Amino acid sequence: MKNPKRFPLVLLIVLLGSGLLLYWFGERWLRAVLLYLSTAVWAQYLVSHTRLAWRVASRFIAGETADDAIAAARTVNSRGLSATLNYLGEHVHTPQEAAYARDEIVRLLDCIQQSGVDANVSVKPSQLGLNIDPRLLYENLHIVLNRARQTNNRVRIDMEESSTVDTTLGIYRRLRDEDGYGRHVGVVIQAYLYRSQQDIAALMSEGAWVRLCKGAYAEPPEVAFPQKADTDASFVQLAQHMLSADARQHGAYPCFATHDETMVQAIRQFAQAQQIPADAFEFQMLYGIRRELQEQLAAQGYRVRVYIPYGTAWYPYFVRRLAERPANMWFFIGNLLR
Ligand SMILES: Cc1cc2nc3c(=O)[nH]c(=O)nc-3n(C[C@H](O)[C@H](O)[C@H](O)COP(=O)(O)OP(=O)(O)OC[C@H]3O[C@@H](n4cnc5c(N)ncnc54)[C@H](O)[C@@H]3O)c2cc1C
Structure with a gap:
């Protein structure tokens, strides 16, 4: 232009x-x-x-710097909610860009520790080099998780396009099991994908730390439900699996990322019917969306975490x-x- x-x-x-x-x-x-x-x-x-x-x-984004994100986390904490901080950025083109994002995320983990806010971190695989070379993503995550362990924190690997699911899950499992990061690392499953039923069954038997969401990308009908009603039904079914006695025996701590009151209600009803305590799982919502629902759930004794993005690469988000x-x-x- x-x-x-x-x-x-x-x-x-x-x-x-x-x-x-x-x-x-x-x-x-x-x-x-x-x-x-x-x-x-x-x-x-x-x-x-x-x-x-x-x-x-900026209604959906805390600001451009880590300090802005920490300030937002402090405000969110004062409302009785936890936070997960996300340094914005995705689909980087060079190893240097991926290293820049990695170093910023390491610094963010330090800022969280120093400030004492109740927050963990979420990262995008393509921000740390997935599309350049999966080995680069693995190496960068290794460095990030090392600092997460040192600062006694946790890192969630967000899920992106369906074509990246196998690689992302493979790297997640390698870091969790072979490299021993265990519960310092978590992953995300998208209810709109047909494959997610199998993925959740496997991950729950492994006691994985999983966030369930509906899914935010444009996917073809060959891999994902085209109709919202089917995605909603899948979300409820997967949530019930994540809350099952079997999953909890394996140590699962399910996280449900949705602003949909029908989903929230279905989870609450299932948990009450199964006598699952309110602190055995958590709801997650995005910064700037459904604030009143976030506070209402927290006031009722549920755990709620707010996803707080910051940074200059805010456009795709x-x-x-x-x-x-x-x-x-x-x-x-x-x-x-x-
Ligand atoms: C904490 C968190 C982490 C996420 N991580 C991922 C991820 O790793 N990978 C991924 O693919 N997707 C991720 N998502 C996005 C998710 O997949 C959905 O696209 C998004 O949450 C919208 O779906 P919904 O369940 O909120 O309900 P929908 O069925 O989309 O909407 C239900 C109702 O929620 C409200 N609502 C929903 N979205 C908005 C909005 N943007 N603005 C205002 N109101 C809204 C409206 O009242 C709407 O009627 C994440 C979402 C959250 C909350």
Whole structure:
């Protein structure tokens, strides 16, 4: 884009176009368009250079520095909630970029220890080199986990596109078992993937530390449920497996990442019926989303953890949040128009 002054204008056109798509074709189309935009380099360039866009995105992002994330964690802790901090960034292209992210995450673990906040850390495999070479991801995670062990903390490996699941799970198991990081490392399973039933069965028999979520990427019907109702049904089924007596005997501590009250209610009902104590599992939600539900659950004695992202590479994370709830687009467009 040669003329930066045109950024807001072009952005407004893209957003209004999206609004019309939503009006004519419904949420499914808009979601598909937004998920495409979350990976489009031209859109990233356009939006991340617009100060107005950052103003709206900052509703979901704590700030640009580790200090901002620690301050947000402190606020979240004061509301009776735990935190997981995420240094934003994904799909890096060079080993140097991956090393930069690794060093920032190591520094973050130090900041958590020094500040005394109740927080662990979440990382994206592609931020630490997965797409360059899986060995690079493994080596970088090794360094991060070493510091997690030294600072008595834990690191969760987020799950990205379905094509990365086998490699991510393989590296997770290697670090957990062969390298002895055990419960310092955890992983994520996405309910929209058909394979997740098998993955959860295996991981629960291993006593793994797993976060269950619905899944945030554009996936083809060959690997993932196209209909939201099927993903929801899968989420409930997998959650019940994670809460089963068998899974708990193996030492599982299930984490359920959702803002969906129907999912939350299904988990609560199952746990009550099975007489599972409220502190035997946790709910997880994103920073800036459903604050009142987070506080309500904590007041009822449930453990709740808030995922707090920070950093300058906020674009793909932000657009995925718009895709999850297209109504957020109106909030975005309204701010731009104002
Ligand atoms: C802590 C955490 C970690 C995650 N980690 C991963 C991961 O590693 N890999 C991965 O693929 N995905 C991850 N996700 C994203 C997840 O897969 C879903 O895309 C996301 O949580 C939306 O699904 P939902 O279960 O909240 O419910 P949905 O069915 O999408 O929405 C239910 C309701 O929740 C509210 N809601 C949901 N999303 C939003 C939003 N963006 N803004 C405002 N309200 C909203 C709305 O009221 C909506 O009606 C994570 C989510 C959380 C909370």
